[in-house]
Amino acid sequence: MNVLKTTSLRGLSVVLSFTLLVSLLFPFQSSFAASSDFTSMSDEELLEYESRHSFLFFWNEANTDPQSPAYGLIRDRAPGDPQMSSVASVGFGLTALVIGAERGWVDKTQAEQRVLGTLNTLLNHAEQLNGFFYHFLDMSTAKRYGTSELSIIDTGIAISGALAAGEYFGGEVKALADRLYRNVDWSWYTDKNPGSNYNQFYMGYSPEKGFSGHWDFYAEQFMLYFLGAASPTHPIDPEMFYDFIRKTASYGNYPTFIHSWFGSLFTHQFSFAWFDLRNKMDREGVDWWNNSVIATKSSRQYSIDNAAKYKTYGPDAWGFTASDGPKGYEGRYGSAPSGFSNEQHIIDGTVTPAGSLGSIVFTPEEVLSTLRHYYTYPNLIGDYGLKDAYNLDVSPEWYGPDVIGIDKGITLLMLENYRSGLVWNLMNQNKYVQSGMKKVGLTEIGSTVIDDFDGNTIGSGWTDGGDEVYRASLTREQTHTGTGALKVEYTKQPGKESAFLELKFSDVQNLSSTDALHAHIYALSATTLLVKLDGESGTIEKQVSVQPGGWSLLDWTFTAEEKAKLGSVNRLMITAAPGKSSGEGTFYLDDLAVKGKAPSASNLWIHGKPIVGETLTANYSYFSPSGAAEGASQIRWLKAADANGSFTPIPGATQRTYTVQKQDAGSCIKFEVTPVTAVDPLTNAALQGNPKQSSPSGRIEVAEPEARSVTITTMPKEVFTSIDDFDGQSIEPNWSDAGDNVFTLSLDNKITPDGGNAMRIDYNKGDKTWPFVEGVADPTQPVFVGDSVTMQVYGKYDFIFKLEEVSGQHEKAFKGDTQGTWQTLSWDISALKHELNDVKRIVFLVEPGAVHVSGTFYLDNLRVNRIVQTDLTTEGSPLIGTAVYGDYEYFNAKGYSEAGTTYRWLRAKTKDGSYEPIKGAAARTYTPTERDKGDYLKFEVRPGADGQPPRGEAVRSAASDSVLKDKKKP
Numbered sequence: 001m002n003v004l005k006t007t008s009l010r011g012l013s014v015v016l017s018f019t020l021l022v023s024l025l026f027p028f029q030s031s032f033a034a035s036s037d038f039t040s041m042s043d044e045e046l047l048e049y050e051s052r053h054s055f056l057f058f059w060n061e062a063n064t065d066p067q068s069p070a071y072g073l074i075r076d077r078a079p080g081d082p083q084m085s086s087v088a089s090v091g092f093g094l095t096a097l098v099i100g101a102e103r104g105w106v107d108k109t110q111a112e113q114r115v116l117g118t119l120n121t122l123l124n125h126a127e128q129l130n131g132f133f134y135h136f137l138d139m140s141t142a143k144r145y146g147t148s149e150l151s152i153i154d155t156g157i158a159i160s161g162a163l164a165a166g167e168y169f170g171g172e173v174k175a176l177a178d179r180l181y182r183n184v185d186w187s188w189y190t191d192k193n194p195g196s197n198y199n200q201f202y203m204g205y206s207p208e209k210g211f212s213g214h215w216d217f218y219a220e221q222f223m224l225y226f227l228g229a230a231s232p233t234h235p236i237d238p239e240m241f242y243d244f245i246r247k248t249a250s251y252g253n254y255p256t257f258i259h260s261w262f263g264s265l266f267t268h269q270f271s272f273a274w275f276d277l278r279n280k281m282d283r284e285g286v287d288w289w290n291n292s293v294i295a296t297k298s299s300r301q302y303s304i305d306n307a308a309k310y311k312t313y314g315p316d317a318w319g320f321t322a323s324d325g326p327k328g329y330e331g332r333y334g335s336a337p338s339g340f341s342n343e344q345h346i347i348d349g350t351v352t353p354a355g356s357l358g359s360i361v362f363t364p365e366e367v368l369s370t371l372r373h374y375y376t377y378p379n380l381i382g383d384y385g386l387k388d389a390y391n392l393d394v395s396p397e398w399y400g401p402d403v404i405g406i407d408k409g410i411t412l413l414m415l416e417n418y419r420s421g422l423v424w425n426l427m428n429q430n431k432y433v434q435s436g437m438k439k440v441g442l443t444e445i446g447s448t449v450i451d452d453f454d455g456n457t458i459g460s461g462w463t464d465g466g467d468e469v470y471r472a473s474l475t476r477e478q479t480h481t482g483t484g485a486l487k488v489e490y491t492k493q494p495g496k497e498s499a500f501l502e503l504k505f506s507d508v509q510n511l512s513s514t515d516a517l518h519a520h521i522y523a524l525s526a527t528t529l530l531v532k533l534d535g536e537s538g539t540i541e542k543q544v545s546v547q548p549g550g551w552s553l554l555d556w557t558f559t560a561e562e563k564a565k566l567g568s569v570n571r572l573m574i575t576a577a578p579g580k581s582s583g584e585g586t587f588y589l590d591d592l593a594v595k596g597k598a599p600s601a602s603n604l605w606i607h608g609k610p611i612v613g614e615t616l617t618a619n620y621s622y623f624s625p626s627g628a629a630e631g632a633s634q635i636r637w638l639k640a641a642d643a644n645g646s647f648t649p650i651p652g653a654t655q656r657t658y659t660v661q662k663q664d665a666g667s668c669i670k671f672e673v674t675p676v677t678a679v680d681p682l683t684n685a686a687l688q689g690n691p692k693q694s695s696p697s698g699r700i701e702v703a704e705p706e707a708r709s710v711t712i713t714t715m716p717k718e719v720f721t722s723i724d725d726f727d728g729q730s731i732e733p734n735w736s737d738a739g740d741n742v743f744t745l746s747l748d749n750k751i752t753p754d755g756g757n758a759m760r761i762d763y764n765k766g767d768k769t770w771p772f773v774e775g776v777a778d779p780t781q782p783v784f785v786g787d788s789v790t791m792q793v794y795g796k797y798d799f800i801f802k803l804e805e806v807s808g809q810h811e812k813a814f815k816g817d818t819q820g821t822w823q824t825l826s827w828d829i830s831a832l833k834h835e836l837n838d839v840k841r842i843v844f845l846v847e848p849g850a851v852h853v854s855g856t857f858y859l860d861n862l863r864v865n866r867i868v869q870t871d872l873t874t875e876g877s878p879l880i881g882t883a884v885y886g887d888y889e890y891f892n893a894k895g896y897s898e899a900g901t902t903y904r905w906l907r908a909k910t911k912d913g914s915y916e917p918i919k920g921a922a923a924r925t926y927t928p929t930e931r932d933k934g935d936y937l938k939f940e941v942r943p944g945a946d947g948q949p950p951r952g953e954a955v956r957s958a959a960s961d962s963v964l965k966d967k968k969k970p
Helices: 002-025 028-032 043-060 087-102 108-124 152-169 171-183 222-230 238-242 270-274 288-305 353-357 364-374 405-419 422-428 431-439
Strands: 084-086 136-138 200-206 210-214 323-325 328-330 447-451 459-464 470-475 485-492 501-509 516-523 527-535 538-546 551-557 569-576 583-595 600-607 615-623 634-640 657-659 668-674 706-714 717-724 743-748 758-764 772-776 788-805 808-828 839-846 854-868 884-891 902-908 936-942
Touching (some): 043 087, 087 108, 108 152, 152 171, 152 200, 152 222, 152 270, 222 238, 270 422, 288 364, 288 600, 353 364, 353 405, 405 422, 447 501, 485 569, 516 527, 516 538, 527 551, 527 583, 569 583, 600 668, 706 936, 884 936
Antiparallel strands (some): 200 210, 323 328, 516 551, 600 615, 634 668, 717 854, 788 839
């Protein structure tokens, strides 16, 4: 290794000397003297400008001293601390050098030598443990900077960057990248202790404190699962990919998606910069690419919705992600949804260009518009393109003075993937990347993997058919993709001409909707194979000749007659040298799958509000197994009386968008798409896939505000059910630590709001991320059906209060400091009355997500409060002198708040008579007088809104019974 290091550095010195001479004669940035009139640039010119200047950060802010042990390390930020390098910046920088070389921004030899020197530093000088690097390294010594943690995610970024460079430059670079990857002991960083965090990566490690935190919530960590699962030296259990929390929620009338803790966009971007997840689905049916698309669109909508409050925000100013802000670095910048209860993100008017630009592959049109908008702010443009962040809502307006390496990195990589797919194409060539994604269960949409020999199979193992002719074994020595294939050796014998190797399927497979079987075969000598699919409906077969010298693709396209026999297939059989009674040979199998050839549509969803006058847009993901572009796909909109009704086409509604008509009110709408490829110039034909329908919209509402459930009641009165008053006068949920030994619970009568007892909660979380206090409830008793939950707290508190039902859960976050007094916390649960009728457990998640924290707070008088009132249109009578109440539910489909609503009370001599307004009775309450005795009352409400349209239709209640004299009053 010493020889390798010396040779690399000597060559590096020569190249750097030459580079210095060239840079003096031909200033590097001379070709960057672009016009400051960015509005005149085309999209491609603007992308080139931002990309090239982002690249300059990684070129200029690296240690370029060939004698330094820290050669190639890249600063965390600029100007920032000149001594602090970020290992993540280095990872992005390694891939930046690939992009710079490919685009001709630097000489390819220069870039290669920079990469070689950087990898040498990481392998031989950078301080590390078990292959993991510290988050920050010293720019001069490559030693740990400060007290930074040994970071698994930053190491993952560095490895990803190295592998991409290895695929591009090959040779020595690829060998060093491979060594770097093999050094990482992913298993060491895994929690193997029984409990809720078993089989999860820790989040950090320091020599002083050991491991801390866990990657237990969806975030940017996918690269860790892919790299760890495929590791040839220290692999992890691929099931880890399914062991983190997949919390779903929605925002902005977009579909539900799996969100991250702070709702930051970088979590949906970082792994996607290297790992191509397009048209793939995991074993739980999640299309993570589409998940990021929805997350991006939802985040943009959050900016639009908050534009009235923050002037920085708008449709072209969004990108909520961790970045600098006016008060320093803020890792909590994000958008809804976030955390468990949508309260973990913060906004303050700061916009981070990398947040949106890093999403260009997900929402290209929106991001290109945003890029143009950013370049209208001269103060946001610096030597490295766009600066890190800006905020127009502070005085004076704030523009971040620094640029941050990881933000320029995600910008550069994603812009390049959008422009050329370069990074994805390189990584898709890497066997570890191929293997890791397969091992965690990612498969191509529309295909059924028979066996990829990296973990995905529908079979129960390959075996000889009983004639002892075949010997099959998994191997790494020869693979088509990934790190595994099947090696098959055979020796034919007389009387065993039809002997076969078989894979019995774990379950009977209906393959009748597929079009072809694909298998990759590598033969050491010319070989003939007979492949059969066998089942209850019959057997079909295909004979193929395989020549030596490389992998051959078996593309068996099924005929209509063959497809008719694929309704219940239970095994695949292969016969080598069919009909022959002697001979021997060896061949390899990899990537066996059945798939369609026609295009398909997936991830169908409707964007827009189901309101009369609003425009709905059909969204779907188009996929062609052959890579054919989309052609004239057919769309039609359908309507039914309800979501489960019979949907019929809406005449003339065949475009991508549909404007909801007045006659649609009360109905539900969906769309149907039939995917079609572009016309093949060779065949002059297009392929058409099967039609697929979206889920129905909600009930179509009118645009005007509405008053619903209008009636007359007695005056509302609040009653409560005591869940626990800690004095023995309640249902007493039997509180306890859930098993992590974090909490000490005790009754205390010294700090109490009512002179009785309160519950004191002491906690010391250590490295436990999500420990909780729990109480039990009887799900057969609907004690949580009410209008609000209230509790009194004392002290500094930060918890999520969660109610777990038999079939769901709901939660509310609370955080604050009572400053030495008791404070009442309240949660409105009035909209959950039909969902909280079977609560089985009550949970307090204290300081969720935090580790190594401790504290004490007090809890008392946990109650469920209900509003009690009698409906006087069905029960009882109004009484003279006793106020009655006009009750209704306000609804506005556009989300506008109630404003300007007007009321009237009316009376009639008979219940079915003519009702006349009562003079002066224009409030929500009315007190009957002697004048009303024997009359019948009605309440009328005309709802108003603080948006357009401002008025709805007036709605009257049913009639009350006749007004009576109150016998209790004189």
